[in-house]
């Protein structure tokens with residue numbers, strides 16, 4: 017029962033892919049990115065998705081986050097089927113439930129760190145002052161309160177990724193999607209960034225889904241899912257499980 021959600025008599029995972037297929041393009045140039053992928057992720061789990069370039073990892077993450085629509089099958093978060101939401105409902109749902117961390121940070125260059133972190137809260141309609149106070153707290157949690165007024169161009173890659181993590185956690189989302197969050201960082205900085213994601217997972221029970229090529233990173237998550245050619249080919253526990261014991 018731990019880590020699952022109870023709705024009436026029903027128990028289901030926080031994130032569920034049911035037989036998802038997705039093809040890009042048509043005819044001879046068609047690419048079958050996902051082939052009937054099914055996956056269940058429990059609330060509070062930290063999971064990594066690995067596999068060779070082009071095997072469908074990012075596409076799976078995008079379908080589960082409601083960024084791409086599946087051709088077949090269903091993506092559900094907290095029992096809610098994303099396909100049945102319109103674009104406005106999906107945007108509101110993403111703002112309320114999800115945070116995102118990308119390999120290239122995706123910070124807004126003309127905003128300083130504090131304003132970048134405050135953005136999801138402003139998007140949710142919080143007053144400016146309250147949003148900034150909470151953004152500063154989030155920056156404190158990633159050890160960057162003293163860099164609040166710096167612009168992305170004035171920060172290192174690792175610092176920018178910590179700002180991006182602060183932005184992902186500021187709204188206390190249920191799920192954080194991290195697509196190659198350490199791909200642009202050296203191994204020491206990568207460890208720091210993973211440590212912050214792990215802290216978020218442990219302290220807030222945030223569910224975290226990481227796409228990574230790095231076995232060191234994947235090895236510290238609770239479960240490693242391996243994909244090949246649009247399918248999940250294996251799943252096994254990572255070292256993160258034993259760390260929790």
Ligand SMILES: Nc1ncnc2c1ncn2[C@@H]1O[C@H](COP(=O)(O)OP(=O)(O)OP(=O)(O)O)[C@@H](O)[C@H]1O
Pocket residue numbers: 040041047048049067068069070071072073074075076
């Ligand atoms: N928008 C798109 N239009 C056409 N083809 C796409 C599109 N997005 C992805 N693809 C194709 O779908 C397949 C899966 O791509 P995806 O980005 O999911 O792979 P990946 O496993 O994340 O790769 P990488 O590790 O290189 O990031 C690839 O063959 C890719 O070229």
